[in-house]
Amino acid sequence: MPKAAIIGGGVIGGGWAARFLLNGWDVTVCDPDPDAERKLAEVLDNARAALPALSDGPMPPEGHLTLTTSIPDAVTGAAYIQESTPERLDLKHRVLAEIQQIAPQTPIGSSTSGYKPSDLQQGAINPSAIFVAHPFNPVYLLPLVELVPSPATYPAVIDSTAAMLRGFGMFPLHVRKEIDAHIADRFLEAVWREALWLVKDGVATTEEIDEAIRMGFGLRWGQMGLFETYRVAGGEAGMRHFLAQFGPCLTWPWTKLMDVPEFNDELVELIAGQSDAQSGAHSIRNLERIRDSNLIGFLRALKARDWGAGRVLNAQDATLQAADAATPLWHGQVLPGWTDSTGSMAPVHHLGIASEAASVFMRLNGIDAPLTPVQTHMHPQGHARRGDPLSATVELRDSGAGHMSLRISISRMAEPLAEVTLRLEHRDPDTGASLPIPRSL
């Protein structure tokens, strides 16, 4: 198995170690922290519980982990080296020099979020092996790695690292022009500064800011980025229309961040042209459906975990269910033909009422399959008489692939008279095989 050297075993270095180990590489982590072993084990525990859940096939057998405090020991025999030490340039220079005394030809990716590769290469024994490979926490789950070479970095080093990362299920983004903070962290920095102002000025708390993100545009950005989202928002008229609408707002003094590029035709054409190249293969209508389907997927995932926007939806379900149970779906009077000579209604008519109410329920929910009531229970609670005004409410008790259970409550004003539970199944009439219940979605 190939071996990777991870220099610095914190949250980021530990996440890298997990990526390599769980993809079958042997890993040596170099960290002087006496607590390194425990901290690393915790990150690895998290990663082992998480990363394999993304894979539909078997992952390779886990590699072998070694811990050391010696950089030369760590990098000897390594096919790849990842540096994740604290963000101090003097420290990184010392670490890189020590690495290259032993392994001058081995590719060295740096996890730095701020420094340019040419900063890191200053005074290096072999600048051509050094580049930025900036990951995102949790490194063992998020795909993005910004791969940033300087002009001195060998292109082949970037290409082979990109191939390696793709093999790990990561997404190497080749940043073609080195700048401070690369790409993603420039956005994070801009948002962070704005957030500090909002907290400092008492406009919003940290919690309100987080809700403003995760209940809205945060959900959008996990599946489409800034430009594709706006392209869709522009509607039929697309990106140019959106830019024409949004452009003038740029000169408004919304944020405290005031240096704004001039929004001229040249910039509009540049953006609109790139957006066409990026998203033009899909119609706006198609992109809308893709976006909606993705958002449904995200929101259902959060619902299942009762977290964030999913918790909001679960609360709504509970309210709707309570309201449903309270809204009668059937109203009627006890007809003369339903009663005996004393004017009492025969209880069997509760089944007729229940079937009417269930039928309304199914119609309202767009269920038009021939469901079979495979099991019915009735629990009588009172007696109805000729002419009594009755109503029935319906509650969905349970549903799954091919079956659902309804509880129908029949009452005279507020007084309960009977409760009927129905289990309905959808089966193929010929084979008896269970069929899904179609809804008009």
Add this chain to the structure above:
Amino acid sequence: MPKAAIIGGGVIGGGWAARFLLNGWDVTVCDPDPDAERKLAEVLDNARAALPALSDGPMPPEGHLTLTTSIPDAVTGAAYIQESTPERLDLKHRVLAEIQQIAPQTPIGSSTSGYKPSDLQQGAINPSAIFVAHPFNPVYLLPLVELVPSPATYPAVIDSTAAMLRGFGMFPLHVRKEIDAHIADRFLEAVWREALWLVKDGVATTEEIDEAIRMGFGLRWGQMGLFETYRVAGGEAGMRHFLAQFGPCLTWPWTKLMDVPEFNDELVELIAGQSDAQSGAHSIRNLERIRDSNLIGFLRALKARDWGAGRVLNAQDATLQAADAATPLWHGQVLPGWTDSTGSMAPVHHLGIASEAASVFMRLNGIDAPLTPVQTHMHPQGHARRGDPLSATVELRDSGAGHMSLRISISRMAEPLAEVTLRLEHRDPDTGASLPIPRSL
């Protein structure tokens, strides 16, 4: 059914109309666009296909939709009015005046993303009924609504609107201090400006920027916001540690956005205290697991849709599967006892080899349940002789709840000798019921 008036039937107004209609309200949309009916129908089609998928119970029967070009007709009898006209203050003032000539007491939420409620209230007949209710596209799916009163807005109007929105499964965020662009759009604006610079300076294309968002922090922000994410990133030491690390970077000239709040102890304490109030109920370790579980949910949703980060993971699956098939899990020689008098191996021994290889495969994948090979097919392709070096590769062909199929390919060097397919099932030994296949996840 209560009735809502929607003034302006574009993408945002149409989204609002869908929220009300699908939650059982009657809706009158007022829009002068001759194409309004068609455009509205398209938004409603999308919404009908999407919003009910978020609900686990039946939704109320859809309300009745009316279209008009008359504001007085639209607002007469409405219990709630939502204004979604273009972002021009003079236009909004005219629309609000026309509304309040008919309905001075009815709550009017404005979808404006930029104006403050006090801007909207200038010269109004009844300022106390006017406020901002700023939603996020697609309005029929994203929960967030920024509810912003001015000091002149009646608090009861905000409270009742918040309750109504919660009933729709939305998340009303009460913005306590009115500022231009409220909260979320200040972040969007900051990111947008930064993105324009990156495109203009040729650092990144729109596509690269979108990838930098949706492959990384975008996935984080759908489930935790900025501060909770950073709290977790700070690790055991939490928010104060994170701030201490990140604080100094604020003075670095990364972005072109240069007005930065002073990062003093007071601001650190304010943020750390608010973060404790927000997230202190969970340990960092617990938050890590919640985050990871959410991210897995998002990534699996994208995988199922072969989109964004999910497409990256599907590509990795395909690669792994191909690699799996190529890595032998069994090596051995044809033993003397396996051969007849001529030295030919009896083909039945292929089954023994296949079972060994399958067993290694299951061990590597952490499957330790007693799986029954319910069906085996063998396809002979050649003959082995005593002493031949054989190897076997295993490919997962298919798997589901309670069963999986393996294809074992046996060869002598590159020459295929036999292919064995195994269908394995996990069943309860007593009842014969299908059991899920446990993996060591």
